[in-house]
Amino acid sequence: MSVVDRIRENFEELTKSERKIASYFMGHQHDCAFFTLEHLSEEIGISTTSVIRFARRIGFAGFKPFQEAIREDMRLRQDLPVKFQNTVGHAAGELWTQTVNADMDCMRRTYEEMNPESLSEAVKIIADAPHVYTFGMKESFALSHYAYTRLITVRDNVFLLNAGINGSVEPILSVGEEDACLVFLFHRYTRQALELLPLLRERTKRVILVTSDPTDTVKEYAGVLLKCAVNAGGIKNSSAAPVFLCDYLCSAVAIRNGERALSYMKKTEELFRKSSTVSL
Numbered sequence: 001m002s003v004v005d006r007i008r009e010n011f012e013e014l015t016k017s018e019r020k021i022a023s024y025f026m027g028h029q030h031d032c033a034f035f036t037l038e039h040l041s042e043e044i045g046i047s048t049t050s051v052i053r054f055a056r057r058i059g060f061a062g063f064k065p066f067q068e069a070i071r072e073d074m075r076l077r078q079d080l081p082v083k084f085q086n087t088v089g090h091a092a093g094e095l096w097t098q099t100v101n102a103d104m105d106c107m108r109r110t111y112e113e114m115n116p117e118s119l120s121e122a123v124k125i126i127a128d129a130p131h132v133y134t135f136g137m138k139e140s141f142a143l144s145h146y147a148y149t150r151l152i153t154v155r156d157n158v159f160l161l162n163a164g165i166n167g168s169v170e171p172i173l174s175v176g177e178e179d180a181c182l183v184f185l186f187h188r189y190t191r192q193a194l195e196l197l198p199l200l201r202e203r204t205k206r207v208i209l210v211t212s213d214p215t216d217t218v219k220e221y222a223g224v225l226l227k228c229a230v231n232a233g234g235i236k237n238s239s240a241a242p243v244f245l246c247d248y249l250c251s252a253v254a255i256r257n258g259e260r261a262l263s264y265m266k267k268t269e270e271l272f273r274k275s276s277t278v279s280l
Helices: 003-013 016-027 029-034 037-044 048-057 063-077 080-087 092-113 116-128 139-151 170-174 191-203 240-257 259-275
Strands: 132-136 158-160 180-184 207-211 224-227
Touching (some): 003 016, 016 029, 016 048, 029 037, 048 063, 092 240, 116 180, 116 224, 132 139, 139 158, 139 180, 139 240, 180 191, 191 207, 240 259
Parallel strands (some): 132 180
C-alpha cells in the first residue's frame, strides 16, 4: 500500500494537526522524501513530535520508515517507462509547446529563487581559484562538460574531472585545497555520486554545488549552493536552467577578471589562427 493510500485510509481518524501534515504531504511529496525531520516540521509549522505521531498514526514505526516508504513510492513513479506513458499521450504540436513552456518555467523559477550572495560567491571562487574542475555523472556529465567548454574560453587551468569513470577515483587527488570544483548533481542521486561528493569536499572547501530542491542530503558537502529548477514533468529533467547558469558564470567570471580574461582570450584567438586551416 502506498503512503497516499495509507493517509486516505486513516484520514477520518487524524487530528487537526495531523490533517495539516497530510495536506502538506499531498502537495510536497518530494520535500517529504528528502527533508530532515526538523526541516520538515519547520516548513509545515508543526512540532517534530507531531510529525512522528502522524507517521505512526498511518502505520509506520517512526519518521524514518515513513520517509523510506515515500522514497520507494517516488522511485516506482519515476521509472522511465511510467514517465513515457505520461508523455506519449500528447500530440506532436502540443508536446513541443508543453516542453518549451516547461523549460521556460524552470528558468523563471531558477531566476526568481536564486540566492544573489551565493551566486556572487560562486563567481568569485571560480575567477580566483588557481585551478577549476567541473564534475558530474551520468546525465550531469554533459552539464559538467558544457561548463568546462564555457569557462575554458575565459580563463586558464580549467579541467573536466573524470572521477567515477570505470570506478576510478584517482582524478580527485588532482584537486588542491585552493582549487574550485563546480559540481552538477540532481535527483535521482546515484550511490557513486553521493560517495564521491564527500571525497571532493575533503580535498577542497571550494565546492560549488549546482543542484535542485530538496537539498538536505547534499548541502553539507557544498561550500556554495546554487539551486536550479529542473523538474519539467517530462521523461527526463530539464537542463535549461543549469545551461543558462553556465552561460552566466562564463560571462561573470570574464568580467570579474577583466584584463586578465581579455589577455587570455587574445592568446586563445591567436592560437586558433595559427592552428586552423581556412578554406576559401
